[in-house]
Amino acid sequence: MASRTVEDYIKQIYQEQQPVPGQLVSLGRLATAMEVVPGTVTTMVKALAEAGLVSYEPRQGVRLTPAGEKLALHVLRRHRLIELFLVQVLKFDWSEVHAEAEELEHAVSERLLERIDELLGRPGFDPHGDPIPSAAGEVAQPRLHPLNAARPADRGVIARIADQQAEFLRYATARGLVPGAEVVIQSVDVPGDSITLLVQGKSRTLGRAAAAGILVAWQPEAAASE
Amino acid sequence: MASRTVEDYIKQIYQEQQPVPGQLVSLGRLATAMEVVPGTVTTMVKALAEAGLVSYEPRQGVRLTPAGEKLALHVLRRHRLIELFLVQVLKFDWSEVHAEAEELEHAVSERLLERIDELLGRPGFDPHGDPIPSAAGEVAQPRLHPLNAARPADRGVIARIADQQAEFLRYATARGLVPGAEVVIQSVDVPGDSITLLVQGKSRTLGRAAAAGILVAWQPEAAASE
DNA sequence: TATTTCCCTTTGAGTGTTCAAAGTGGAAAA
DNA sequence: TTTTCCACTTTGAACACTCAAAGGGAAATA
Structure with a gap:
């Protein structure tokens, strides 16, 4: 154990x-x-x-090793199910559940986890857009790309916020940069180290470092530009 | 900490x-x-x-010490709120929540506990009938009932010996009728003016007058039969 | 009173996790 | 090639918790 x-x-x-x-x-x-x-x-x-x-x-x-990966997925499953549970059942904000889940993931039994999974309808993704591994250890892995690698006119949906720090999550939320939001890249300012995009009808500019913390699933025509 | x-x-x-x-x-x-x-x-x-x-x-x-008692009540508050939460929200049976709560009580934050308390409507008792200490550390005394008012199959724990005469205390002690002892009522003989109960694995019969001197905290399903 | 017995305490040691600080390997710089 | 330097490793020690086994105190028994 x-x-x-x-x-x-x-x-x-x-x-x-x-x-x-x-x-x-x-x-x-x-x-x-x-x-x-x-x-x-x-x-x-x-x-x-x-x-x-x-x-x-x-x-x-x-x-x-394969055994290590199996354990990792097991722990992540707990972590992410708990996060979703805290958001959906206990009405926590998605920016504040990470630390809580960090503790709880080591305390829930298999039986409790199964109840939670059932109650939530066997969800595939947590509140941050991260996939929840199945009990068997399978993960749905959408191909994601950091926003800082985008090109003008790229268009996609925010899938996940990779930077999980509460402060960054609040920053992102305040600007509508949440999983599920559709974004269109307007311009990439390489010397200025910033990127401007359209999200929820508003134009936003953010630094490349911040952009690196946001993962996007690009729409096909953009994905083809890899 | x-x-x-x-x-x-x-x-x-x-x-x-x-x-x-x-x-x-x-x-x-x-x-x-x-x-x-x-x-x-x-x-x-x-x-x-x-x-x-x-x-x-x-x-x-x-x-x-007072500090130790404060900590104990704090831990018990967590434990009992979690038990009730597991029963009411996650539909666990009250017989199976103890072990689960034993782990979780060390993992929940103050904030999460507060959410749970609120969601449950600031309850006073856990699924086993034990009082839930308030955040301030106050405990409601469970309502006690004289043993002579019991009914067959009632189950509870002796809380206090009301009749403090030395002779009675010796009588009670000799039969295992001491605070903390668990009792199960086997039969109530109204014409015979006596009551038979199981205590510490032994069957005991005592008169109603003696039974009146012993106060018991009944477990919930029994308490409902008031 | 002497002895036995039952608890409780002490001692020495082990496990898991961590740090401070000294030592080393090998890539990059000179 | 030699030197420098940083990242990594080693060593020794601490802390919290635990056990096995030996030692001691006080009450119960003889």
Whole structure:
């Protein structure tokens, strides 16, 4: 039975390597993300490798083994179902459920999770637009792209806010940049490091760093421009 | 911030000393209840005393300080609100929520607890009939009823011996009729002016006059038969 | 009074997680 | 090629919690 700490490391590794599945995640990144000193990560990663959850290449990084990925999806399933439950049943705002779910994901039993899943009608996506893995560990994976990689005239639907910090979520919400919103790129100002787009009838300009935190499913003609 | 383990010990001490508030709880009892070896309890209790949560009299036992009681009520509030939430919102059976709440009570934030409390209409009692402490730490005394007013199949816990005469107290104690003992009414013999009940695995018959001196907190389904 | 017994306490050690600080490997800079 | 430097690893130690097993106190029994 994986401890809470193990679950947290595995989930973090999954999320760090998510953009390019199978990619090595450096221990430094992990140390920053987990808010511990590098030595702690080295120790922990060796234990995870020992447990068969990751493969570890010293001085290179780690990646999840199939067993690790299975565990990661299991934890994410809990996390995302709980987030949706908090929003739909307990009327929390989607910007504030992340921290709450972070705790609860380690405390709910399989039975309770099953009840929640049932009550919510076996949903496929959480309030941030992230897919909820099935109990069997399958994830619907829409192909998403960060907004900062957009080109003028691209058109699509916001699928997910990758930057989960409460402050950023409030910022995005205030500007209508929420999952499901349709966006059209108006211009990309490379020297100005900003991007201007149309969302819900309003023109918005945001920096590329912020744009990188917003993932969009482009409509076919745009997606073809990869 | 009290750790999960500290919260569990404090809650247990509260419950062990509940029948007679202020009473010393032996470390042996605590070791059995917490399912650890006695040495562990001695170590832990010293730490709790150090933290100002209990007063510890070596070889005698422990009792909660006001700070410890406050923490205990706080934990019980979480536990009981969660139990009620699981029963009312997630349609769990009241017999199966205890273990679930045991985990969740350490994971819910104040904010989430407040939402639950509000959603449930600020209830006073959990599904087992135990009072839910208020956020301020006030507990409603469960309504007590003399044993002579019981009906067959009623089930509850002895809360107080109203008849304080030494002879009666000895009589009651000898038969296991002490605060905290669970009783199940087997039969009520009106013409015979007696009542038969099961206590600590033994069947006991006592006259109605004696029964009147014993106060019981009935469990909900029984309480409904008032 | 002497002995036994039952608890309780002490001691020493282990696990899981963490940090501080010193040591090292290898890529990049000189 | 040599040096520098940063990221990573190692080492030693701490903290919270736990156990096994030996030691001690006080009440019960003889």
